[in-house]
Amino acid sequence: MIDERSSRLNWKLYTIMGVCLILAVLPWTINPFRIRVFTLGGIYAIATTGLTLFMGFTGQISIGQAAFFGIGAYASAILSKAGLPFVLSLFASGLITALCGVVIGFPCLRARIFYLAMATLAFGLSMTIIFKNWTSLTGGVSGTGGIPAAAIGPFLFDGFISYYYLVWVITGIVLFLSHRLTRSYFGLALRAIGDNEIAAESLGVKAYMFRLISFLICSFLAGIAGSLYAHLDRVIAPENFTAEESIIFLSMAVIGGLKSIYGGLVGAIVFTLIGEQLRALERAQVIVVGGLLIFLVIFLPKGIVSFPEKLEKMRRRLRGKASL
């Protein structure tokens, strides 16, 4: 028993080290355009991790993540252009987005699952229209540019490679903190609500409150991701924050696996890789991605994270047959 547990721990450690190593070496082996794509993967992983925290643990659906992503991006763009240092603008845009999350979550979270899904979708669609038309603040359809490059103290992150490392370090920190969070009282309470809300409430867990807080964290992470996105190309436009983007975030979270905090990371990486491989297909790319979505949902309903588990099950079944 103990052996099995420690070997599992080791296995996990090796996986994490392996992933870190690959991510660290990666930018030196590919061209700058691809580095940008993988940086984007890291940014998506942050936003999707937020979604996993909210959806996977409380069992709800949100289709408004791109709107929060957009709020974070615009907030960061405006603050940075006003001269705020990068770190401050990163946190400030996270907090502003979290505030928006509370304002939206306060009425919407009274509704459950599908109703909540539609409410958040409606919010997302409204935000796209507002981003497009509030020209004085957002620059309208053509968006806003001239966002200064990220800088921490004397270090300037204006190259593709340096920014890649910055993003992935932040992604790592976010994942670590989220992991700690799911192991805390808060995480357990969320899981209890997701499993059986009435039972959780009878044990003194205030379901609505916890849902609201996890929605706040979800939008905070979206805001941070948005801020990083704004500093990636230093130009943002409303078309990056549409309902379709929200659906992509949702798909990443579900494909990766909602029950594990690493699902968001896996989903984001897989989506990035697929997008890379299928670039040549041009318009047919969406069809392949859609088909893959259906395929994965049917054959790996708990997400890619559950693949080793499924493999283990199949191996056991094979071994069982062999011993017969």
Next chain:
Amino acid sequence: METIIQQIFFGITVGATYSLVALGFSMQFRAMNLLNFAHGESFTMGAFIGLLCHVFLGLPLLLSWVVTMAACGIIGIIIEFVAIRPLYKAPPLNLFICSIGLAMILRQVWNILSGAVAYKFPPTLSETPVSIVGISIVPEQIWVIGMAVLLMFGFEQFLKKTRTGKAMRAVAQDPYTASLMGISVLRMKSLVYAVSTMLGGAAGILFAPLAYVTFDMGLWNGIKGFICAIFGGIGSIPGAILGGFVLGLIEQFNSSYISSLYKDVISFSILIIVIALRPKGLLIRPGREKV
């Protein structure tokens, strides 16, 4: 006064097509426990097949209607069999994600087939306003409203009077008991999907002359159909119909009296308020969940 009546007419015209889409949503939600994100694509499907039959092949209108409805029904059955059926035992979220995948595929197929060009669908009746008792009315609107009401009425009678319709309602109410009564639940579910796709397709051809036929028309109309279904409470059929007309009117008055730029923002805000106040829809009374 006259303009207000014209506004109401236009609102009802658009609302009628929303109602048809909302009906399909409600049916699928009740009978299949499916929140179908791809339902808006059946709307586009109807508009495109109708366009193909009526404009490109030059079939008479009635025949193109029949062909379109039949094609939508068949495509619906195929989609249900390939993508939806393997997921009945999965959690509803997976079914929802699956429908997102479907929507992505279908929309892109229309995009490629149409070459991303907007087509004009000729109006069935004339588009020039006719003055009746001092109020000018566009005959096309009467046609849309009339057809929509006819379809809804026919659909309701189908559910109430025919054996198949009764079986569908039984499956929606309690699939287990229905299966004990000798109803094939799977067949009924696939039929529900086919019928709701047909209704969505019909809404598509009806709506086509009011605007241009584009590959992404289904996204917005699907979402609006959904909002209507929620206004009335998902699963309630009178609710879906009422919701459609209410949303059509709200939109129309918004765009003429408040702001055409932000008309959708206002409809969506109303949706959020409705959801906050009555989390299960306007026509469904909120009740405590039982353990």
